[in-house]
Amino acid sequence: MSAIQATGLAAGYGGREVLQDINLTLNEGEALCIIGHNGAGKSTLMRCLFGLHRPTAGSITVFGQTLPRHEPAALGAAGIALVPEGRGVFPDLTCEEIFGLALWSAGVPKAEGALRIEEVLEILPRIKEFRTRRAGTLSGGQQQMVSIARALLTRPKALLLDEPSIGLAPKLFQDLMEPIAALVKSRGMSMLLVEQNVHEAFAVSDRVLVMRSGRLIREGTPAELSDHSVLMELF
Ligand SMILES: Nc1ncnc2c1ncn2[C@@H]1O[C@H](COP(=O)(O)OP(=O)(O)OP(=O)(O)O)[C@@H](O)[C@H]1O
Numbered sequence: 001m002s003a004i005q006a007t008g009l010a011a012g013y014g015g016r017e018v019l020q021d022i023n024l025t026l027n028e029g030e031a032l033c034i035i036g037h038n039g040a041g042k043s044t045l046m047r048c049l050f051g052l053h054r055p056t057a058g059s060i061t062v063f064g065q066t067l068p069r070h071e072p073a074a075l076g077a078a079g080i081a082l083v084p085e086g087r088g089v090f091p092d093l094t095c096e097e098i099f100g101l102a103l104w105s106a107g108v109p110k111a112e113g114a115l116r117i118e119e120v121l122e123i124l125p126r127i128k129e130f131r132t133r134r135a136g137t138l139s140g141g142q143q144q145m146v147s148i149a150r151a152l153l154t155r156p157k158a159l160l161l162d163e164p165s166i167g168l169a170p171k172l173f174q175d176l177m178e179p180i181a182a183l184v185k186s187r188g189m190s191m192l193l194v195e196q197n198v199h200e201a202f203a204v205s206d207r208v209l210v211m212r213s214g215r216l217i218r219e220g221t222p223a224e225l226s227d228h229s230v231l232m233e234l235f
Contacts, residue, residue: 001064003028003158003190004049004080009058011041011048018044019214022058026158029188031181033201033222035231036211042194043085045211046162049192050082051075063157076106079157083164087147091136095127095146098135102150113153120149123179140167144176152183158190159183165197173197177204202226 002025009022018041026032036042047053049060051071060070062078072082089098099120103113121128124145135143144164151159159180165173181204183189195201202208202222210218210231218225225231 001028002026002061003030003063004192005061006045006049007059007061009045009048009055009060011044011053011055013044017056017214019048019055022216024209024216026190026192028157028190029184031184031191031193031204031206032209033193033195033205033207034209034211034216035195035198035201037196040211041214042211043162044214046082046085046160046192046194050080050160052082076154079155080160081151081154081156081158082160083144083147083151083162085162085166087140087143089135089143089146089150092134094134095131095138095149098146098150099153102153106154108153116153116155120152123152123183124149141169141172141176144168148176148180156189158192161191161193163194163196165195165200170197170200173200174203180204198231 004026006022006024009019010017011019022045034042034045044053048055051074059066062075062080067074067078093101099117103116108116127145127149130138130142135146138146164176168176180191184191193201193205205222208220208222208225209216210225
């Protein structure tokens with residue numbers, strides 16, 4: 001079954017069309033990546049998929065269902081989590097407070113929340129080193145880790161990641177993505193990764209879609225696309 005399926009999606013801002021005729025399927029247990037240059041429309045697509053921006057045309061299903069309201073709360077309840085571009089961690093809160101807030105807003109009871117935090121710290125153990133520090137004092141990589149951990153606390157069936165590599169050294173990004181890629185393999189979680197960094201994104205993806213100027217122009221495996229001229233045109 002598909003975790004998310006978008007059909008004929010179009011979207012824009014104030015009458016200016018940014019996405020056109022997007023058809024995409026994120027399969028269950030798949031690591032799918034969308035690569036595209038700056039301004040190609042990747043974040044707009046993510047925002048549409050997560051119900052943060054209303055498409056002007058097309059439809060989106062989640063695990064085969066059309067949600068009565070395609071809004072973040074309903075998507076969260078359906079098992080979809082978003083790690084937004086720019087991390088979105090509150091700088092004045094400690095990691096523990098950020099986790100507490102995420103669990104509270106997801107309606108997770110306290111005891112269950114404590115278990116989930118332990119579970120996430122097993123996946124991303126380095127957070128233990130700074131869990132009592134305020135997020136604003138952390139490095140970019142640490143903040144990204146907190147942002148991903150926050151999403152994992154909801155035990156998502158599908159995780160959407162909007163350009164997590166921004167501001168991170170390639171090695172740091174690889175270290176960050178490895179445990180997430182492992183979850184895709186071990187738990188059958190789906191992952192949709194949006195990236196400009198082809199090399200790093202290909203390393204953790206099963207399948208790749210190429211976006212240019214608001215359209216998906218090509219699809220393939222990382223191996224099929226690694227030597228393709230479309231990529232040379234794009235970057
Ligand atoms: N809130 C907004 N209001 C108006 N135009 C916007 C808004 N957000 C994005 N755009 C425009 O939509 C187009 C696509 O932007 P989007 O952020 O989706 O692209 P992107 O591929 O994610 O790029 P980036 O890598 O820079 O985040 C760009 O031309 C951008 O200027």
